Amino acid sequence: MSRIAGVFAGLKAEGRAALIPFVEAFDPDRATSLTLLKGMAENGADIIEVGMPFTDPMADGPTIQAAGRRGLLAGATLKGTLALVAEFRADNAHTPIVLMGYLNPICSYGVAAFCQDAAKAGVDGLIIVDLPTEEADLVLPDAGKNGLDVIRLIAPTTTDERLPKVLEGSSGFVYYVSITGITGTRTASAEDLARDIPRIRAATTLPIAVGFGVRTPEQAATVAKFADGAIVASALIETLRRENAEAVLRDVKALSAGVKGARAA
Amino acid sequence: MDSVLPNSLRNAPDARGRFGEFGGRYVAETLMPLILELEAAYEAAKADPAFQTELEYYLKHYVGRPSPLWRAERLSKELGGAKIYFKREELNHTGAHKINNCLGQILLAKRMGKTRIIAETGAGQHGVATATVCALFGLPCTIYMGAVDVERQKPNVFRMKLLGAEVVPVSSGSATLKDAMNDALRDWVANVRDTFYIIGTSAGPHPYPAMVRDFQCVIGNEAREQLMEAEGRLPDIAIACVGGGSNAIGLFHPFLDEETVKLIGVEAAGKGLETHEHAASLNKGRPGVLHGNRTYLLQDEDGQIIEAHSISAGLDYPGIGPEHSWLHDIKRVEYVGVTDAEALAAFRLCTRTEGIIPALESSHAIAHVAKIAGHMDKDQIILLNLSGRGDKDIFAVAQHLGVEL
Ligand SMILES: Cc1ncc(COP(=O)(O)O)c(C=O)c1O
Numbered sequence: 001m002s003r004i005a006g007v008f009a010g011l012k013a014e015g016r017a018a019l020i021p022f023v024e025a026f027d028p029d030r031a032t033s034l035t036l037l038k039g040m041a042e043n044g045a046d047i048i049e050v051g052m053p054f055t056d057p058m059a060d061g062p063t064i065q066a067a068g069r070r071g072l073l074a075g076a077t078l079k080g081t082l083a084l085v086a087e088f089r090a091d092n093a094h095t096p097i098v099l100m101g102y103l104n105p106i107c108s109y110g111v112a113a114f115c116q117d118a119a120k121a122g123v124d125g126l127i128i129v130d131l132p133t134e135e136a137d138l139v140l141p142d143a144g145k146n147g148l149d150v151i152r153l154i155a156p157t158t159t160d161e162r163l164p165k166v167l168e169g170s171s172g173f174v175y176y177v178s179i180t181g182i183t184g185t186r187t188a189s190a191e192d193l194a195r196d197i198p199r200i201r202a203a204t205t206l207p208i209a210v211g212f213g214v215r216t217p218e219q220a221a222t223v224a225k226f227a228d229g230a231i232v233a234s235a236l237i238e239t240l241r242r243e244n245a246e247a248v249l250r251d252v253k254a255l256s257a258g259v260k261g262a263r264a265a
Numbered sequence: 266m267d268s269v270l271p272n273s274l275r276n277a278p279d280a281r282g283r284f285g286e287f288g289g290r291y292v293a294e295t296l297m298p299l300i301l302e303l304e305a306a307y308e309a310a311k312a313d314p315a316f317q318t319e320l321e322y323y324l325k326h327y328v329g330r331p332s333p334l335w336r337a338e339r340l341s342k343e344l345g346g347a348k349i350y351f352k353r354e355e356l357n358h359t360g361a362h363k364i365n366n367c368l369g370q371i372l373l374a375k376r377m378g379k380t381r382i383i384a385e386t387g388a389g390q391h392g393v394a395t396a397t398v399c400a401l402f403g404l405p406c407t408i409y410m411g412a413v414d415v416e417r418q419k420p421n422v423f424r425m426k427l428l429g430a431e432v433v434p435v436s437s438g439s440a441t442l443k444d445a446m447n448d449a450l451r452d453w454v455a456n457v458r459d460t461f462y463i464i465g466t467s468a469g470p471h472p473y474p475a476m477v478r479d480f481q482c483v484i485g486n487e488a489r490e491q492l493m494e495a496e497g498r499l500p501d502i503a504i505a506c507v508g509g510g511s512n513a514i515g516l517f518h519p520f521l522d523e524e525t526v527k528l529i530g531v532e533a534a535g536k537g538l539e540t541h542e543h544a545a546s547l548n549k550g551r552p553g554v555l556h557g558n559r560t561y562l563l564q565d566e567d568g569q570i571i572e573a574h575s576i577s578a579g580l581d582y583p584g585i586g587p588e589h590s591w592l593h594d595i596k597r598v599e600y601v602g603v604t605d606a607e608a609l610a611a612f613r614l615c616t617r618t619e620g621i622i623p624a625l626e627s628s629h630a631i632a633h634v635a636k637i638a639g640h641m642d643k644d645q646i647i648l649l650n651l652s653g654r655g656d657k658d659i660f661a662v663a664q665h666l667g668v669e670l
Binding site for chain 1: 281289290291292293294295296297298299437438443444447450451454455456457458552553554555556557562564566567568569570
């Protein structure tokens with residue numbers, strides 16, 4: 001069983017959803033990213049998503065765009081991001097790491113080499129925003145060979161007819177982009193989720209995590225009622241910018257409590 | 266139009282939107298269903314004679330097509346070689362080839378029941394053309410434009426506003442065309458149901474590169490017919506500037522299967538191909554993925570996109586349409602570079618000899634003609650696409666000449 005599947009199996013037994021916080025690599029520097037990865041794992045993160053900075057992040061809102069720019073200024077490269085994960089993995093064997101990013105840096109690195117090196121660094125899954133199912137054959141074989149889960153995005157615009165096609169070859173979990181829009185803008189309501197999540201459930205046995213616009217412990221709790229995971233990114237980046245890494249960990253703890261209390265309430 | 270042979274170079278792209286290994290549909294899942302819907306709608310429109318008739322009506326009576334083919338005698342004489350013909354896209358309504366594509370796309374948008382238009386623009390020519398057709402059809406429109414370009418293309422910004430468009434300056438990234446395209450894509454993702462994105466060049470995810478090309482092929486089709494009438498034969502060389510590549514592919518495509526016609530695309534070499542300040546993605550870039558398609562890109566070792574540079578905002582883009590990447594790889598088209606300084610000199614040469622003030626973009630093609638025409642025979646023919654007029658550029662040119670307006 002992959003590390004990601006293991007985590008979701010464990011949470012299912014516990015009867016709760018996963019909290020999946022996000023760290024943009026090297027924002028604002030490498031040391032902070034490492035502190036965040038370690039600290040998040042200790043403060044309730046079940047899985048951690050690591051953003052790979054790119055100059056042209058077309059699906060991201062202003063907050064993640066700016067974080068990516070800071071990461072690049074601090075010298076982030078794909079190689080550097082993998083080394084960061086490897087250092088985290090050296091003393092954490094249980095928290096899955098999912099890399100999120102765009103295709104061009106991966107193509108530039110070489111898809112085969114990247115999948116190999118990512119697996120070696122202890123990466124568990126890949127979310128490649130601009131790789132729809134129609135183009136996924138570019139990455140699927142190498143990801144599969146190296147035991148990396150390829151996590152697919154599903155959007156409100158994805159029709160029922162299209163769902164099976166999008167889910168083809170996906171593993172780990174399904175990432176539901178709960179709004180039509182970019183990261184960090186709107187938030188899906190409980191009614192939206194009550195309508196959308198069952199639609200996806202009907203098409204897959206994979207766990208479903210919800211992202212884009214989840215900000216507060218209350219929102220995370222709402223998501224946790226319907227889905228198997230809540231992904232929080234922009235809100236944490238803003239906290240890091242406004243305050244510091246410690247404050248981010250405080251927020252992660254509160255989000256984790258929100259997720260844990262969701263189904264008990 | 267003449268028929269296309271089975272082994273023709275004019276059959277691309279394939280069903281996946283690929284020109285060889287280039288093109289494709291590299292977009293987020295939120296957009297994917299829209300791209301597929303657009304493709305189906307476009308295929309249906311293309312096959313519908315009523316759509317073609319409507320498009321032809323507007324091209325004739327609103328744009329003023331066919332645009333003339335002009336024999337540039339004084340320029341030819343001055344350069345002392347080949348006979349040079351200008352395909353005069355600068356005489357189109359709004360002053361460039363861009364409107365050919367905008368009309369095609371807005372008619373498609375209407376057919377699809379879309380009620381809001383967005384676009385990106387570099388020089389502002391595509392923005393003006395889009396704002397114009399939106400005024401014509403009474404649709405609200407939002408134009409994304411890099412903050413740097415807003416600054417250097419003020420007259421066009423004012424034009425767009427007069428036409429009723431909202432102009433959104435984009436300050437993310439390098440604040441030029443590529444960033445405007447990022448923000449237009451972000452807008453589209455957020456407003457998928459009612460919004461139609463009119464991409465201004467033959468780039469972006471499939472079906473845009475093929476669709477924009479088809480709408481621009483009117484340039485090459487007309488020029489071919491006009492030249493046959495004037496000279497009774499095809500040109501020896503057809504040449505155009507390439508930013509994203511729409512005016513060039515529109516000129517080239519009808520000649521792709523004509524082995525005797527040499528095709529030349531002119532990239533902006535900025536301060537020189539040996540410097541880092543240029544926009545020559547084919548000469549100096551390598552394949553990658555940006556804005557929904559695989560194509561040649563200016564990028565660093567880590568696959569991060571590098572800012573382009575050109576004196577002309579319309580060529581200031583670190584990528585190029587995927588069909589050009591393919592035509593470059595199979596060596597059907599030769600792609601050369603022309604510097605800012607050479608383009609400025611050509612701008613003045615054309616103005617002085619022909620009484621036509623060309624766009625700085627088009628001046629790049631003229632500059633290359635100035636390099637080669639003198640080495641050709643007097644009975645050889647160069648067909649140059651004069652993609653736009655230079656009124657928008659007089660401020661930039663004055664600045665470079667040290668003149669205060
Ligand atoms: C007059 C003119 N020519 C050429 C271009 C370059 O675009 P393309 O390569 O798509 O023709 C532009 C773009 O703004 C333009 O305004």
